Amino acid sequence: MPNSNYEAADVGEGSSSSKDEIIKGLNEDLAREYKAIIQYVVYSSTLKGAEYSDIAEQLKKHASQELAHALEVSRQIDYLGGDPTMKSKEAEYSKDSKTMLEMDLKAEQETIKNYRERIRQAERSGEFALSEALRDIIRQEQDHEIDLKDALGL
Numbered sequence: 001m002p003n004s005n006y007e008a009a010d011v012g013e014g015s016s017s018s019k020d021e022i023i024k025g026l027n028e029d030l031a032r033e034y035k036a037i038i039q040y041v042v043y044s045s046t047l048k049g050a051e052y053s054d055i056a057e058q059l060k061k062h063a064s065q066e067l068a069h070a071l072e073v074s075r076q077i078d079y080l081g082g083d084p085t086m087k088s089k090e091a092e093y094s095k096d097s098k099t100m101l102e103m104d105l106k107a108e109q110e111t112i113k114n115y116r117e118r119i120r121q122a123e124r125s126g127e128f129a130l131s132e133a134l135r136d137i138i139r140q141e142q143d144h145e146i147d148l149k150d151a152l153g154l
């Protein structure tokens, strides 16, 4: 009998620690969204050159989409019982337009990789509403990646 009690306790602990893992991961995602907002706000107004005028307009759209992602991720963290972070990952800046776009592209790819992992974690823990919400977000991140690749001629 004591053995089966231990097992029950282990299962409980396991599931709460996987929830903690998800919250921790989502807070990293939230910090990445803040960074994306900052970079898109600044880059959309500082990109120079006629060849970048279309992408500068697109970056403004990215900025508002990243804000919507931040709001959603924060809501999900609160729902899971966590505290949404107020700290951003450090935003990067360059005076060179092409470098700005390359930094955005790298950040989007990093973001996509992390959301993929978060979706897997959510599915494993039976958090299906969360995984649905993250799928909507990752679809837009992939569009951002495509916009940036197009602008860079990749």
Ligand SMILES: [Fe+2]
Residues within 6 Å of the ligand: 033, 036, 065, 066, 069, 070, 137, 141
């Ligand atoms: Fe985002």
Ligand SMILES: [Fe+2]
Residues within 6 Å of the ligand: 036, 062, 066, 108, 111, 140, 141, 144
């Ligand atoms: Fe994005």
